[in-house]
Amino acid sequence: MTYDSSSPPFAPAEVDPQSAAARLAPQLAQFAAVARLEHVTQAAQLLGMPQPTLSRAVARLEAELGVQLLSREGRTVRLTRAGRLLLGGVERALAELERGAEAARAEADPAAGRVAFGFLHTMGTDAVPALLRDFRAEHPKVRFQLVQDYVTAMLERLRAGELDLCLVSPLPDAPDLTARVLDEQRLYLTVPADHRLAGRRRIRLAEVADEPFVAVEEGYGLRAITDGFCAEAGFAPRITFEGEEAETLRGLVAAGLGVALLPPSLVPRPGVVDLEVSAPRTRRAIGLAWATGRPLTPPVAAFRDFVLSRRGRLLEHD
Incomplete structure (x- = not known):
């Protein structure tokens, strides 16, 4: 059975531009199948749906858009000029959807996601x-x-x-x-190599209550932890310089601009000494x-x- 082009008059339909694509999406894919094969029965078989259902779907699409998309020629159908214009857009949209679906599948691939x-x-x-x-x-x-x-x-x-x-x-x-x-990671008090406490192995954090501190900026976890340990030691740190990375802070300490609570460095840095803090227990x-x-x-x-x-x-x- 071929496409039945007898359908309601093609009066312009009022379409909500914000919801038209969502309403038309299933019908557009069905229309594309008919347009590719130029045969409703074959398209219905390909889609796994009854031919009358497919014919009605295409007719509803035409009514929704207010244009005739297909014309009957014997046992086949042909695209009208409006149908060809629509098919181009539908093909591009379906290709983009397929690319999106493939990207989504690749994202979740157990072996290569x-x-x-x-x-x-x-x-x-x-x-x-x-x-x-x-x-x-x-x-x-x-x-x-x-x-x-x-x-x-x-x-x-x-x-x-x-x-x-x-x-x-x-x-x-x-x-x-x-x-x-x-x-858990130990945080050390990092001081300049010529600091008055540099010869010690461990100290209490309260011993540097009056020292200038260098620290990461507000919002960084290490800043909140530093403020918390200093409060536990009974003082608020006097922050003189702020940075974004621990190695930048080490450079500031080496330049004599303050002391800092920092995790251990993997590469020894000249000009600084890391001291173990005995109180409070500075671990994060x-x-x-x-x-x-x-x-x-x-x-x-x-x-x-x-x-x-x-x-x-x-x-x-x-």
Whole structure:
């Protein structure tokens, strides 16, 4: 059975431009199948639907648009000029949809999908590269989008779905985020090499209450932790310079511009000395966070489970 072109008069229809695409999407794909084959029965067989249902769908599309898209010629149909114009747009839209669907499938591919992973700047020199190296030994084709940022910004991106997992400190305490402690990292008081306390092995933090401090900017987890430890020692730090990375702060300390609470450096830096703090216990928890209740793709779930398996061994170099 061929396309029945007897349909209601083609009066211009009032179309809401904000919802037309959503309403017409199924009919457009059906129209494209008919247009490609120029035969309604064959198109219906290809789509796995009854031929009368397909004929009615195309007729509804014509009524919706207010134009005739197909003309009957014997047992086949031909595109009108309006039909050819519409088909070009539909073909481009369907191709774009297919590309989007393929990208979505590739994102979740267990063997070669993508993981959007955020982490602290101080984790980027050793801990994260080691994690990625060991994970890729078992999952060599999984792709990564790596983001280094301060904690507040990373958690915002995690909530927005831009990141899948975050390695953070301090750990978030919010119902929409799940966090698991992986390890603890000691923070040392870093002082200039010619500082009055540089010859000591350990000190109490209160001993530098009157010293100028250099610290990361507000919003960084390390800044909140530094402020917290100083408050625990009975003072508010007098911040004279702010930076974004621990190595920048070490340079400021080496220049004699202040002292800082910092994680250990992997590469010894001339001009500074790291002192162990005996009180308070200056250690920060490092943990992994992800959005509560949000389904994880197979590669993300695999990487999360791998990172959690490294609990207690994340900072083996410390």
